[in-house]
Amino acid sequence: MPQRRAITGRSQEPRARFAEELRLLRHRRGVSLRGVAEVVGWDASQFGKMENGHTLGGPEIVEALDQYYGTGGMLLTLWELAVADPTQFKERYRHYMVLEAEAVSMWHHANSNLPGVLQTPEYAAELLKEGGLAGPELDTQVAARMGRRELLLAPDGPQFRTILSEAVLRSPLRDPGEWRAQLRHLSEMGERANVIIQVLPWAAGLHGLTNTDTMFLRGPGGRTVAWVETGYSGELVQETTPVERLQLRYDRVRDLALSPEESRQFIVGMLEEASCESST
Structure with a gap:
């Protein structure tokens, strides 16, 4: 043809x-x-x-x-x-972005930053600025990241779970109002049927993903891959054995985390603290 x-x-x-x-x-x-x-x-x-x-x-x-x-x-x-469009992202992320768009379920762990799909525009902008972006490139990347949020908001959006280290929630934005807006957004997203948010308290101590942010993606065919990221680089893990090893570590971290309801209360408490601090 x-x-x-x-x-x-x-x-x-x-x-x-x-x-x-x-x-x-x-x-x-x-x-x-x-x-x-x-x-x-x-x-x-x-x-x-x-x-x-x-x-x-x-x-x-x-x-x-x-x-x-x-x-x-x-x-x-x-x-x-x-x-x-995946071409909006740097070359090393493009394959991952295609897989993310096709995923039927996603589960995630964060040591330092909120996942892109849960960020407000202000959070994304401040984080990307710290990474050296500015001007039109910054605007483009913020808009692209906001486009990723639509994954979870769609009627048939994937099931998504994230385990957030307490350190993530103790690293506020410089603007108190913008930080409160981010916490409110996080709380609202946690009420969606397809989103589960858990907090890993500092008291949990060391664990198998202490220095690694990880996202697992399960495709429509049942295959699971993992994206492993540090502050400087990321790697797509596709081989079955390494992915299973990472999943085992993830399961053990989840066992240490607060329940979804306890986590919701934790985030609401942080929002109340932030509101009190701004009024003093």
């Missing part, structure tokens, strides 16, 4: 297609970037960066553009495809 050719001649790459549609819509309207900014309300330079593919922007600005151009949600759909 001959390869299907593109009918429109437009880009088939999600990020490029999104930027292309933005340019075409504005040119058809016959307005300048400043003209769009005056009506929609964001800075003209932001729209320029989006049209040049330097940043994807956020869902609020895209929804506003959908209303302005009367495109009935088309731009938001293209934006969602762009932020979910």
Whole structure:
């Protein structure tokens, strides 16, 4: 069968297609970037960066553009495809991102940072800044990380469990208000039927995953792989025996963690503490 050719001649790459549609819509309207900014309300330079593919922007600005151009949600759909595209991530993460998008269940352990699927935009931005990102690249990576959150919010989203070291919850954002928002988001996500959050208290002591953040992904065919990450690098573990060894360590860590209900109370208590501290 001959390869299907593109009918429109437009880009088939999600990020490029999104930027292309933005340019075409504005040119058809016959307005300048400043003209769009005056009506929609964001800075003209932001729209320029989006049209040049330097940043994807956020869902609020895209929804506003959908209303302005009367495109009935088309731009938001293209934006969602762009932020979910594995090519938005560095090369070493791309294979993992494909597997994550296809996973039917995910279980995770964190020593230092919240998993991307549970982060607020502010948490993601501060963490990525500390990793050296800035400007358009930072905006793009934050938007891409927010796109990953949709995995858990979908009606048929995968089952997800995370075991968070107490150290993760004792490492607040610099802005107290943003940290409270992150804790509230964590508490709300823990109430979803497909999300289980457990806290591993400091009192649990040493364990088999002390220096490792780990994510296990079970695919639709039943195969499980693991992503193991330190502060400087990550590795996709696919061989059966190493994955099973990691799973055994994970099970032992889970035995040391607080129950989901105890963990929920722990997080609520931290939120109350953070609220009290901000009022003093």
